[in-house]
Amino acid sequence: MSIPTPGQTIGPFFGYALPYEGDADLVPPGSPGSIRLHGSVYDGAGNPIPDALLEIWQTDAEGNVPQAEGSLHRDGWTFTGWGRADTDLNGHYTFSTVLPGASEDGRAPFFALTVFARGLLDKLHTRIYLPEHPANAGDPLLVSLSEDERATLVATADATGLRFDIHFQGDRETTFLTYG
Amino acid sequence: MTATTETQADLSAEIAELEKLSIEAASAGQNVRQPLLNYPPYRSSILRHPTKDPRHADPETIELWAPCFGNSDVDPLEADLTIAGSNEPIGERITVSGRVTDGEGRPVRNQLVEIWQANSAGRYIHKHEQHPAPLDPNFTGVGRCITDSEGRYRFQTIKPGPYPWGNHINAWRPAHIHFSLFGRAFTQRLITQMYFPSDPLFALDPIYQSITSQKARDALVARYDHDLSTPEYSMGYNWDIVLTGPSRTWTEPEEGDL
Numbered sequence: 234m235s236i237p238t239p240g241q242t243i244g245p246f247f248g249y250a251l252p253y254e255g256d257a258d259l260v261p262p263g264s265p266g267s268i269r270l271h272g273s274v275y276d277g278a279g280n281p282i283p284d285a286l287l288e289i290w291q292t293d294a295e296g297n298v299p300q301a302e303g304s305l306h307r308d309g310w311t312f313t314g315w316g317r318a319d320t321d322l323n324g325h326y327t328f329s330t331v332l333p334g335a336s337e338d339g340r341a342p343f344f345a346l347t348v349f350a351r352g353l354l355d356k357l358h359t360r361i362y363l364p365e366h367p368a369n370a371g372d373p374l375l376v377s378l379s380e381d382e383r384a385t386l387v388a389t390a391d392a393t394g395l396r397f398d399i400h401f402q403g404d405r406e407t408t409f410l411t412y413g
Numbered sequence: 414m415t416a417t418t419e420t421q422a423d424l425s426a427e428i429a430e431l432e433k434l435s436i437e438a439a440s441a442g443q444n445v446r447q448p449l450l451n452y453p454p455y456r457s458s459i460l461r462h463p464t465k466d467p468r469h470a471d472p473e474t475i476e477l478w479a480p481c482f483g484n485s486d487v488d489p490l491e492a493d494l495t496i497a498g499s500n501e502p503i504g505e506r507i508t509v510s511g512r513v514t515d516g517e518g519r520p521v522r523n524q525l526v527e528i529w530q531a532n533s534a535g536r537y538i539h540k541h542e543q544h545p546a547p548l549d550p551n552f553t554g555v556g557r558c559i560t561d562s563e564g565r566y567r568f569q570t571i572k573p574g575p576y577p578w579g580n581h582i583n584a585w586r587p588a589h590i591h592f593s594l595f596g597r598a599f600t601q602r603l604i605t606q607m608y609f610p611s612d613p614l615f616a617l618d619p620i621y622q623s624i625t626s627q628k629a630r631d632a633l634v635a636r637y638d639h640d641l642s643t644p645e646y647s648m649g650y651n652w653d654i655v656l657t658g659p660s661r662t663w664t665e666p667e668e669g670d671l
Binding site for chain 1: 437439446447448450451455457458459460461462463464465467468469470472473474475476478479480481482483484485486487493514516518525527528529531537538540541553554555557569591593599600602604605606620621624628629630632633634652653654655656657658659
């Protein structure tokens with residue numbers, strides 16, 4: 234079996250290469266059913282990280298896995314389920330999207346999330362769960378975590394949608410995942 | 414950037430110490446094939462690595478599929494980084510090509526590959542880039558392509574130069590091309606860097622050395638491939654990429670399968 238290709242940091246200079254117009258808008262902002270999914274990324278000193286890149290991958294509102302191309306040139310009508318957002322100088326990111334549906338009956342819906350940053354030597358995976366969702370109580374991952382860890386994976390509702398902060402270290406260190 | 418008084422000798426001593434610890438960890442059965450996220454010689458990693466081990470999750474349906482990209486996303490001309498300006502960029506023309514497969518050797522077909530790199534003088538087109546090497550008006554250093562039915566990608570570009578960074582005094586990155594890859598499943602997402610053979614900076618570079626297995630480090634180094642060289646035109650480099658992470662079973666029929 235071949236050796237898996239190791240990861241390396243995204244470095245400081247991805248800003249002119251990976252972000253593109255409409256990257257974070259899975260649906261047009263403000264369109265019917267749209268929500269804002271936003272938050273900030275913090276380092277171990279509590280400082281915001283202005284050079285992180287986040288990607289989400291999700292089901293549509295009915296729980297279907299999108300398999301339509303067009304994420305890089307969005308037509309405003311096709312839901313591709315994938316988006317990319319770089320953090321601004323305040324370490325803040327924003328997606329415009331819809332709430333994901335459960336892809337399997339009775340399972341808790343979530344956004345799959347990958348995080349990259351200068352200083353971070355490989356990708357990090359995690360999930361963003363929906364607040365107060367009834368299926369959260371039976372989710373195998375969530376129930377395997379302590380209350381504090383669980384809290385790091387559940388977004389909070391705000392006026393325009395959901396807020397989800399990411400902490401690399403500290404009391405509120407985000408629980409990251411391996412699929413092994 | 415904060416001024417540092419640390420020298421390459423200081424850093425090299427730290428790198429050697431961590432390598433020693435890692436060899437012990439490997440002989441105790443630990444997987445050392447991925448970079449150590451907590452790798453203090455790369456100073457920016459100190460506050461930017463998780464302190465807890467990741468939790469195991471059984472991947473769910475959405476994680477076993479990958480986003481879909483295609484011809485509406487990428488113009489085939491984006492695979493040629495030498496045609497963005499009105500003239501040829503300065504530097505050594507190269508072709509970089511290889512296959513993207515999963516851990517079982519199956520091709521990753523019709524999937525997005527993105528690259529970015531410095532120009533031949535070691536300068537990136539980025540507003541925060543401060544290295545006083547010349548910009549090249551004919552080179553942006555950004556490319557994209559979609560893999561073919563065998564998982565192959567191919568870029569035409571110029572060889573990037575090494576460049577200085579502020580990690581310590583006289584810190585230089587080995588020449589590299591950044592690669593961003595999607596697999597057959599979201600679990601296989603990868604961002605990494607491709608290096609060139611026999612670079613004298615390998616031993617000195619904390620980012621490359623953060624992978625403590627020599628075999629795994631070697632997997633980031635392209636191979637000069639004379640068959641990929643074009644007569645009177647460009648030098649060829651082959652670099653194959655192996656993505657890992659669980660995905661759905663191969664037997665499911667997929668769109669595009671014949």
